[in-house]
Amino acid sequence: MAVTEDPWLTWPEEAPEQGRPRRPERPERWYHRRELHLLVGVAVAVLTVLFAGQRATAGARATLDERLVQAGAGADAALVDIEAEQLSEVRDVAFSQGVAQALAKHDGPALNALVTPIQADMESPMLDVVEPDGTVLLAVRSKGAPAPVASRKGLRALKQSLSTAHGPRGGRLSEIVIYRSGPTLLTISPLVLKGKPVGAVLAMTPLADVLGRISQEVGVDLTAYDAIGDPIATTASFNPKAVGSSTAQALMGGAAIVTRYVYADHREKLGRLIVDHQPDAVLGVSLEDDSNVVGRMVSIYVTVGLLCTVLILGTFWARVILRRGRWM
8 A cells, every 4th residue: 555645744845946036125114113113102101291290280270279269259258257247346335325425524434344344245356445536545455465555646547437427337447557566457436425426436456367367267378468569467487578569559459360479389369458348458368389299299190100001011012922932
C-alpha cells in the first residue's frame, strides 16, 4: 500500500530566488511615528489638567463673589434692624411721662430715676440726654462702653433734630458720627414740652460693635470707610488699605460694586453703607480667597485620574500583546 503525504501536514518549501530585485521598504510616514503620538498625548493631558484647574478656580471665585454680594446686602439689612432698635429706645424715652419736664428743669436726679430703668432693657450701650446747647445732663453707659462726655456741642444731628422736631419724622434720625472715642452709630429724637423742643435723647452704639454683631450674622469680615476712603472701623484681623477718594465718592454716589484684594489674598467687595435710607459710608465685605487652592487640588485630581487611566489601558494593552505572542 502506497503511502501518500498529506499536503496539509507538510511545510511548503521556500521558493527559490528568481533573481528579481526586492522591493524597497516604504519609509515610515511622519504621522505614524510613536514619538509624535506620545507628544500629542502628553500635550492633550497637560491642556486638560490646566483647563480643569482654571475652570475650578473660576467657579470657586464666582461662588465667593456671590457670597460677598449677598453678605453685603445682608449687612445693610441687619443695620436697619439695629437702627430700628435704637429708634425704639429713643422713642420710649421721648414719650415717657416726666422726662421732658425734668430736662426743662435741669433736674438730673429726676432724669436718672426716669431714664435709667428704660436704658437697662435697651440694646444700645450708650444713652445721653442733652440740652439744646449740647450740654449732657444725663449719660447712661453699659459695662465696657466709652466714657461719657460733658457736652455734645457742635453735633450736626442735634441741630437738625431740634429744627425738624415738628416735621414729618418728628426730628428722629440716624447717622454715623465720629467722636473722639471712635465712630458711632447715633439715633436721636427731640424731647418736646408744650410744643417746644427742650433737648434731645441720643442712643448710640460704637460702629465697631455694630459691625462685629453684623459680621457674626453674615459670616464675613466687614470694614467701614469714610467719604475719603479711610477705614474707620473693621472686624478684620488685619489693617485694611484705604480706598481711593474718587472711588469712595463714586460708591457713595451709587456706582457699581468694586472688587479688590484688600490684604494679601483677602478678596473684598465695596459698596454703600446705608444708614437711615441714605449712603453714609463705604462698606467693605471681605473673605479669604481660596479659589487657587481649589484649582490646584482639582488639577492634582485630574492628573492622578489621567495617570491611572494610562496605567490601566497600558496594562490591558500589554496583556493583549502577550496573548498574541503566545499564539504566533
